[in-house]
Amino acid sequence: MVKTQPLGAFATRGAAPGNILAKMVMSCIVRLENINLEVDGVVSDGAANNKSVWKILGISERLVKL
């Protein structure tokens, strides 16, 4: 059974900014869901750009109810 599988790799000049990364994350989720792979989580490390993805997608420690 294949346990892990790369989806894609992208060459960028310098680190990719958060807004681009956020779009890529959402695009990945949609593509995976379209082939019936259920996405339950996204993991990243604490790099500044990844944190800005969190911020753009509204991830924060504050408990905001809808």
Add this chain to the structure above:
Amino acid sequence: MNRIENPVDESRNVFFFSDIPHIIKCIRNHMHKKEDVKFGDEVVSWRYYRALYDIDKSSDIRAAPKLSHPHINPNPFQKMVVSYAAQIFSKTVADAICFYRDEMGNKFMENSKPTETFTRKINGLFDACNGRIPKHGIKPGTVGFQCISDFLHSLKPEDSFASELTMSSIRVTLNSILDAMKYLCEEVKYAYVLTGKLNQDPIEVRTTLLYFK
């Protein structure tokens, strides 16, 4: 908020996690830099780890045999090695601190109790968040789940064992782990969840392979 709505199916969520091994390293680096940090109402200090190594390295039979210079003073490359950070926050080190304080009556270690407790908690947390085999799989109601939940609820706003940024990652990640686990076990009916899979090892293995090819 630790999740977003699934863009395709609005009845499901996508949870966000920060790499746990990375967080452990961040805690170690922060403590190494700041020396004295706060955990709850107590002061936890890097001094005790350093003192432990200094006493221990010259004894014939060592209490913490794995501790070495890179654990206490990691260079920039050694800072990236997860095992150095994980071994500092281990049961062995906590036991060794306890041994030199209580059994050997070491004066310097007198107030090392909070550091010992802190070490045990981080060790428990890392173990609970790094289960890789079915035996270590956790689900709501198990010891591991309780351990993560207790740690999350014991966090206080004035805690300073990690930077603000890391603290918020810890909160988001632990909340996500708990919520994802509840979702997976109660709704999707998983028998258990392997928390060791919730990190970015796959991508690191991949890039390492490419790098050394």
